[in-house]
Amino acid sequence: MVAQIIFLVLTLAAIALFTVNLRKIIRNIRLGKPVDRRDQPQKRLMTMLRVAFGQSKMVVRPIPAFLHFFVYIGFIIINIEVLEIMIDGLFGTHRIFNGLGSLYNFLIGSFEILAFTVWVSCAIFLVRRNILKLKRFSGVEMKSWPKSDANYILITEILLMSAFLLMNAADAKLQLLGASHYVNAGAFPVSQYLINILPSTEKALVIIERSCWWFHIVGILAFLNYLPYSKHFHILFAFPNTYFSNLEPKGEFTNMASVTNEVKAMLDPSYVPAETEPGKFGAKDVTDLSWVNLMNAYTCTECGRCTSVCPANITGKLLSPRKIMMDTRDRITEVGQNIDKHGAEHQDGKALLDDYITREEIWACTSCNACVEACPVNIDPLQIIMELRRYAVMEESQAPGSINAMLGNIENNQAPWKYSPADRFNWAQES
Amino acid sequence: MEFKVPTMAELMAAGEEPEILFWVGCAGSYDERAQKITRDICKILHHVGIKYAVLGTEESCTGDPAKRAGNEFLFQMQAMTNIEVLNAYNIKKIVTGCPHCFNTIKNEYPGLGGTYEVIHHTQLIQDLINEGKLKAEGGESFKGKKITYHDPCYLGRGNGIYEAPRKALEVLDAQLVEMKRCKSNGLCCGAGGAQMFKEPEKGNKDINVERIDEALETSPQFIAAGCPFCMTMLSDGIKLKDKEQEVKVLDIAEITARANGL
The missing domain is CATH 1.20.950 (Fumarate Reductase Cytochrome B subunit)
Incomplete structure (x- = not known):
């Protein structure tokens, strides 16, 4: 008894x-930003059965x-x-x-x-x-x-x-x-x-x-x-x-709705922008990421398949997609502990970018999707890297010099290189 | 060129509509090496008699490098301006000479008001072969030649297109050899994600050298590419290895044009 x-x-x-x-x-x-992943329930269920239950990506x-x-x-x-x-x-x-x-x-x-x-x-x-x-x-x-x-x-x-x-x-x-x-x-x-x-x-x-x-x-x-x-x-x-993993082609990056509004207003002065929540562009800290990114971080079992296929990591660069996920998890855990100890309003002055993930890491990414493809549970480290880049570029204008030059060229010449738009069709003149 | 490349403006003026728009891309327009590929794609289109057109000086960057570099503003500015032009010409179908343009127009333009049927030029070549409109005859013979194909990330993993480029090579009766890392496991050339426009971060090797080493392990006579950025990276790698005489890096469009004597 x-x-x-x-x-x-x-x-x-x-x-x-x-x-x-x-x-x-x-x-x-x-604490992550909303993103709707309730579409196509049947396809989602099949993905879960195949990838998680059926371990389909492990067989590689x-x-x-x-x-x-x-x-x-x-x-x-x-x-x-x-x-x-x-x-x-x-x-x-x-x-x-x-x-x-x-x-x-x-x-x-x-x-x-x-x-x-x-x-x-x-x-x-x-x-x-x-x-x-x-x-x-x-x-x-x-x-x-x-x-x-x-x-x-x-x-x-x-x-x-x-x-x-x-x-x-x-x-x-x-x-x-x-x-x-x-x-x-x-x-x-x-x-x-x-x-x-x-x-x-x-x-x-x-x-x-x-x-x-x-x-x-x-x-x-x-x-x-x-x-x-x-x-x-x-x-x-x-x-x-x-x-809840991404069902769209891996090459497709999200179009930011907040930007669409501003660009439409810029191109057409009569355009009345839809109501959107004002916020920052991209992510500086984990709470700027989507809840799916944060769930990804908690799901990561640190197997390192992503890092082992990352072209940047293979060639000795600092970037490691596994570290991106582990840093995200460590930081969201820390944010959670802060809430438990000091309440929801507490700021500890730290952020995912710079305190955990360095600029050198995010700029080494070729966006090749090898890490996403390799993950046996469909984690997407690339999305986090892109959100950090968006913050660095759109909120801080902090990109490597040559990237800024490329952006300037697109803006002025409609091509990433410094060529005149008038010369764009010259290729047809030669044999 | 032996024939005139038609522009959308000319077709419109003549009250005509093309079957397909050829989106050339910035590299295809300005980069000397890529211009050759652009002309070969036109030669193929001309050869099979498809009614096509290009935008010429009305074309503009899709915004892909801006988006991958994190500048969503610039990307959407480019995208919406391009969509305006494409919609004004009532474009229905587009073939691109670059996987980056292909991915952007196909996947990222619809959400901004630009929905088109978009194919990459290797898919066009595959379709033409399947329809019997294009063969490998009348030109250089690739029979028995060793060719290895490098998967561009935005065609392969990005959009799951692995077969079309290989089909385009199979018709040559050549000996196709795969690199260790191929298809969904293919290694990037090092240019994606706006890397093309900057120096690589500190490391112990350049990515394109890593890739070229792997390609050379198959001891190929040709390395086939399907992307102007991959073309630059792989050609640089071959130059660095001093193998320019033994190994040629060619786009699938160039190989197809050569095999057909275009």
Whole structure:
């Protein structure tokens, strides 16, 4: 009975804490500017099913795709087991679903195989990061916390899967001993090999089985609450992020409605501008970005596929699309913390541009869309870069000198180079 | 040129409308290397007998480099002025000689009041081949020659057009070899996003050199391009590698014109 109460309190506390943090993140995302992404619901749903659920963009790199698939499937399927654990924990039952008979055996057997493949995949991931030191996982933005974050996630998953398998092994041995409360249920294709290393007294086995059971479920609840602080948040946000992702051709950049108004008024003095909210052009800080940009930042799992295909980054420039996303997330988190501590009106004098992302980074971008194409969850770092450029150019007139010269040429000669408009058709005179 | 390139103003004066407007673009108009491509596109249009026209001195920058540099004002000023001209001529269909113009007019003009059917010149060539109006005969033979095609970002990833340029090359019976990074994974030439007009940021290599190294790995005789900016970047790369004699960088329009003896 005491165990059931402890279990109930722990579960409720974990869910409550997670809800509080999730709501904070949603509030932070809502600090972004509005953008309507409710059109074409069917196409959006298909995109989500294909890209997030079906992992379609992962296959470009077959080895991590294969390993990630095991971890992903393991995560989804083993959650069925968590449901049983929840019911058992609340009602003091044991293996409540065993009435399913052979189906139950099949399920437990599958969970075991999946747990094992998750274990192996995570171990290989650790080796790739820490021993093989793959280039994709390094970079200026991958020091300290982001580096540890990745390792914590992998180690936690390995520990959780180990506890699950050890629990089953102890359970299986108790079933063999005919211990009361331990019904004969389940198939143990993996944990059967652990049976021999376990002690043979019933008392010791029960301690191991219970400890692993508690470790497994408390670990899951703790991991749930780790998510909002971690890059691992993608396991939840990959779904809304792909649903609300851009469906237009990647080459198309948005036309700013506020500018359209002013330009129309300039070209036609009789034009009455539509009502629009006055605001700045482009983005200086995260709150000038759209909510989709901010959701993108929370979804990023720092895999670095974007940076590894970025032509600027490949050739040694400072720009890293992954850093753009991580900076955006760090800054919106900071803005959120400021609101919690000092209220909504507080200004800390900092901004995304210059305090996090430098001019050198945004001007190195070729707008080639390789980063957008590479992202397995449809994150768009290019849009953030463009919004920062818009601010630098339209609000501050701060562009590299040669860019200003090019803009001046378009304005005066209707071409980016300094040629006379009268000479535009000269090409037809030669052969 | 052996024939006169018709302008919209002339057609209008004669009370005629073209089937298609050829949007030349700034590079195609002023850049000496790109002018050759422009003339070859005209030769192809003339050869197949499509009724076309250009805007001539009435053409103006689409505003693409201004937009990618962050100057939305200048972009929309350019766009709206151009749309006024295009709509006044009642233009329905446009072929561009540049993926940047193509992307801008196709995707960004409709929201500002300019809706047209827009195709890139490699798509036009593919259509003409499919319709049997254009073959690869009567000119230089590319049979068995090694050609590698460089995907321009604003044609490929930007608009998902990977097949048309390749179809235009397949008809040559040449040996097409793909670079390691091609199609949706293609590496930028380094000129997009207004980079064409500025010095690159500090780094350890120029992007076009990285790309040329990759192209040369396929040991091609020709590098095929579909964008005047890529053309500049790739030609500079070849010059830097001192390979101008062995490897030619040609636009797909030039290859097509040569194969047909135009």
